[in-house]
Amino acid sequence: METAEPVALRRPQFHFAAGAQGGIGELIDFYYEDEQGQWCFEYRYADGSGAGAAVSRDLVHWHEATVQTRKELTGGKDSQAPPCIVELPIVNDPNLTKWLRLHENHTYDIGEWDGESFITDGEPATLCYGVDSERLACGKGRLILAGLSLGSSGRLLVLTELSMRRSAQGSARLHAAPVGELHNLRVWQREWTVADLHEQHPFNESLQFRMAPGEWPDIRILPAEDGEPDAITSNLLDVHLDINAVAQSYLLEIVLYGLKIVVEMSEFASTIRCNGAATTLAMREVSLKLRLLLDQTSMEIFAGDGEALLSISVTPDYEQQRNLKLHCQSGTIQSVAVDVYGLRSTEPSPPERLLIEAAHPAEDHVIYQSESYSIYSHRVEDTVYGEPPAYVPDRNTILSPTRAVEEFVWRKNWANDMTRVIDRGNVWHPQAEIAKLPDLHTGHATIDAAYRLAADVFYRCGSPEFARPGEEGMWTAGQFQGPGEGFGVWVRDTTHIAIRSGNLLDPAGARASLLFTTKDGFDNGVDGTAMPIVGIWDYYLATGDLTLVQQTWPNLKSRIAKLEESFDADQGLVPADQSTSNDAFPEPEAGGFCLATETYFMESFRAMSRMGVLMGEPEEQVRSWAEIGERLLQGIQRQYWNDEAGYFTSGPIGSESYREGYWESAGQEMAMWPRYGIATPEQRQRILNRLPEVAMNEFGVNVFPYREETNHFAGAAWIVWTSGMAAAAGREGRLDLLMTLIAQQVRNSVMTKTFYEVIDYKTGKAWRWPGQLWHAAGFISYFYFGVLGIEYDEQGMTITPAVPETLRDLRLDHLRYREAVLNIAVHGFGTKFRMTCDGEQLDVIPTSLKGEHCIELWAI
Structure with a gap:
């Protein structure tokens, strides 16, 4: 839950304000430093006590620093004036460029420049962005405008990137927008589309709320009171309004956290007012885009395509009015698209x-x-x-x-x-x-x-925190919507988790989850029939617990029988129109036999043959499973390896995948x-x-x-x-x-x-x-x-390390293997090691090992 400081203690949270000497009084210089890869600006303190400097790599997070000023870098010469004539490409017509000439009185011209004379396309326009807003910095192919807040607050305004765009009428127009790096501060988003906004139909939404489980897979958005630990809100906002009006005249009142912004649209212009400040935008069409950037002590408004900018010192009402209101007091607005982003602070x-x-x-x-x-x-x-x-x-x-x-x-x-x-x-x-x-x-x-x-x-x-009812003690596939509404147990996911360390890491959770998938669980993949077989066999090899095989054996036999019925003897494969990585779209390019899924079908037959021996199945049945597993292995090796590509393709010989050399990672793995x-x-x-x-x-x-x-x-x-x-x-x-x-x-x-x-x-x-x-x-x-190169089979566990130098001398403590607990210590790095168990050399950790043991791996 985010709280608000007392008004007197509030400081900007994503605007830079010098930490001492009353804030920033004047910008001295603003530039990009190629060698260090950072943006720099130098300034004088508001109380006249001296000068300071700040640096940033992303134009958002600024750090006070001691840097060489340009005066020092140029041997004592005065700082050069900021660039005033700059060539800009036209974003939506990249083959053309225009020149921007910026004047010290916050006006600018767009036109042509031949190195000596500037020919304007029209009358000068105004782009007033605080004070000192003629400060431009060029770097990394970008043109950034800086300005200071009006008044005594002494803070840097959100830096603005300038670009040129061609209007629908064909003329070049200057576009100003907050730097894109500001998007990295976004932590949540709410969106609404408001239709028919008029005096009798206002809009009012709270920006303080909480989440609660709904009917799976949905969630509910509920009101949240002050002090609730799970309340979601933010003191800092980035609000986008896209206003489409019926006529050219309306009066819209926007109230954000108690701050009133009035937009008045007339036949000739749009006027935006807030806290005694105002800006005007020439009327071109009945739609209007507004962007409001709210900090704890200030708000910036970008209107139109950034043609009008407004910066205001404000005091948001965090205690009583954490909401957004839209009230059209005259006229009718056809629709307003509202996007609100909560922002995080840049200050730790x-x-x-x-x-x-x-x-x-x-x-x-x-x-x-x-x-x-x-x-x-x-x-x-x-x-x-x-x-x-x-x-x-x-x-x-x-x-x-x-x-x-x-x-x-x-x-x-x-x-x-x-x-x-x-x-x-x-x-x-x-x-x-x-x-x-x-x-x-x-x-x-x-x-x-x-x-x-x-x-x-x-x-x-695996804890109750995210468990669905009836699935306690099992692996939910992911945390999904939050406490009380995890993803649940999925057939495919459970086996993938199990064979990728789950059977070693959490045997109890593995057992409960794998057992559940033989009779329930989400199953939306073409590989679902095979997956429990593969996971349960790996579980037995890792734990030595045969009871899970015994408990699920009738189900596993039923599953393999279905796969046996589907086996295409002519192709030597089992039909599979999707990879195990995909449950969303068909893959016709694989010719109906996707590599990834074939590998799990192969392993399910091989696993059944080996479990069949343990379960006392007739020799003929065991041999049949083994033979199909071998045929699938050979079919994969022969039909999917593409020597020209240098890897296995996602489909067999004759498919588009094989012909074009398509790589699909789950099958390749x-x-x-x-x-x-x-x-x-x-x-x-x-x-x-x-x-x-x-x-x-x-x-x-x-x-x-x-x-x-x-x-x-x-x-x-x-x-x-x-x-x-x-x-x-x-x-x-x-x-x-x-x-x-x-x-x-x-x-x-x-x-x-x-x-x-x-x-x-x-x-x-x-x-x-x-x-x-x-x-x-x-x-x-x-x-x-x-x-560590761990592998395990019926004979025991082998460890064949491949240790990068960065990981030299690593340790893995308390690894459970069957009835043993292994503390594994690596000495050195590389790919050649000898292994000892409690000081005695060995090559294979036997399945019969019990109790706690020290496994040491010595580089040779």
């Missing part, structure tokens, strides 16, 4: 400042660096999400603000998308109960915290996972070589890299489908790829403090549903099956 609280200090030890080296982000032992810096970095003072603490924009209604698209935020605070600590789960120690707080975050998701998704024996070592090496070329960028692995559209499957990276890739990278000694996979998800999880369902492959931003358990399991699997 005093306790957060202490955590930031703790996350800055004397030495904090970069442990992984990519184009868009850098991972240190105690922080992650990321240009995609912008400032501030995510700080990790210790392995149990992450300080990172909300990075996603929370939605409360379904998007109006075919996928019914929504992005939710469960934990809205800036600081994450794990639940104490994760002490029951295996624990990883790498010596880097960022990596350890990411692992413990995944373990925390594991615990919470299974084909290259050493556990399942599909790819040869040489094929694995070629696939790993092709991975960064075809499907992997710095943010993750694209599920469907060949599809051009963008949705939650295409143009999307999903962690779950990369477990086998990490295992393959470890097996083939590709420590570079293994470390990249780990770093991608350390960055992703630490920045967002959760594991979202989707990472946008192009932008790197995570969205949709938080606390996705199969992604947490997939991340943990990187360490179990990739770094």
Whole structure:
């Protein structure tokens, strides 16, 4: 719950105001510093006591700093005047440019410039944005306008980006908008469409509310009283109004948190008034766009296409009027599209400042660096999400603000998308109960915290907090809509979680969940018949608990019988028109036999043959299952490997996928996972070589890299489908790829403090549903099956490490394997190790081992 300070103590929360000397009195200079990659402005204090400077990498988060002034950089010469003539491309006609000439009296011209004379297109126009608003800075191909607040408050206005656009009438017009980086401050969104707004039909909505479970999968938005801990609100707002009127005359009163803004539209102009200030916009059409940016002490209004700007000092009424009202006092407005975004502050609280200090030890080296982000032992810096970095003072603490924009209604698209935020605070600590789960120690707080975050998701998704009625003690697939309304138990998800570390991490939760999926649970994939078989067999190998096999055996036999009926003997495959990664659209390009799903059909037959032996099934039946499993294996190896592409395609020979070389990541993962024996070592090496070329960028692995559209499957990276890739990278000694996979998800999880369902492959931003358990399991699997190289079968557990130097000397404590508890310690790094158990050398950890033991891995 966000509260308001007393009026006398309120300070700007996303506007920069110098911390001392009465604020900013005058801008001296504003410029972009190429060498440091930062924006700088220099100013004089309002009380005349001297000068200061501030720097920013994103034009939103400013930090007081000591920098060399331009006077120092130019050997004592006076600062040059800001640029007054600038060439700008026309955004909606990129082949053309126009020149902008800015004057010191807040007027400007648009025209042509030949280096000597300026020919204007028309009369000068006004763009008044506070004082000193002739200050322009050019950098990174952008033109940024700065201004100071009028009066004595001494703060920098929201920086504004200038661009040129061609109007419907064909003339070039100047467009001013708050810098796009301001979007990174958005934490929630509400939207309404108001029709027929007139005197008798006003609009009034509270901007303080709370969420409650509805009828699954819906949620309810309810009123919230002051002081309720789960209330959602914000002292800082970004409000967009798109007004469409019936006629050219109306009077609209907008009341936002008690602040009155009056819009008067006449035949000739639109006038906007607030707190005694006013601005006028020439009348061109009956529609009008307004954008209101509310801080604790000020509000900026952008009207039209940013042709009119207004900055006002204000005192919002946070105690009594946390709402938005629209009242059309004369005339009629046909519709108003309303979008309200709650913003976060750029200022850390005093306790957060202490955590930031703790996350800055004397030495904090970069442990992984990519184009868009850098991972240190105690922080992650990321240009995609912008400032501030995510700080990790210790392995149990992450300080990172909300990075996603929370939605409360379904998007109006075919996928019914929504992005939710469960934990809205800036600081994450794990639940104490994760002490029951295996624990990883790498010596880097960022990596350890990411692992413990995944373990925390594991615990919470198996706890009553998110359980649906009747599913207590089972794995909910994700935290979904919040406490009381998790995703529930899904057939497909449960097995993927189980085989990707769940059976080792949480045997009790695995047993209950896998048992449930044999008779219930959401099942919307073409692979659902096979999945419980695969998961239960892996559970037996990891735990030695045969009772689950015994309890579900009739059901498993019924499932395999259905698959046997579907087996296409001529093709040597089982029909599957979707991949296991997809439940949303058909994949005709795979010719009706999608690789990913075929691999699970294959494994289900092989698993049944091995469980059949344990269950005393007739030898003929066991042999039949084994033979079909082998035929499927051979069919996959023979029909999907595309030697020209250098990987397995999503469809077999004769399909469009094979012909065009389409990569689908869930199938590729299974084909290259050493556990399942599909790819040869040489094929694995070629696939790993092709991975960064075809499907992997710095943010993750694209599920469907060949599809051009963008949705939650295409143009999307999903962690779950990369477990086998990490295992393959470890097996083939590709420590570079293994470390990249780990770093991608350390960055992703630490920045967002959760594991979202989707990472946008192009932008790197995570969205949709938080606390996705199969992604947490997939991340943990990187360490179990990739770094440590753990595998297990009927004979026991093997460990063949592939340890990047960054992870040297790591430890994994309290790993349960059957009736043993293993404390695993790595000494050194690399790919060649010898293993000891309690000091005695061994190659295989036997299934009969019981009790607690020390497993040491010594680099050789």
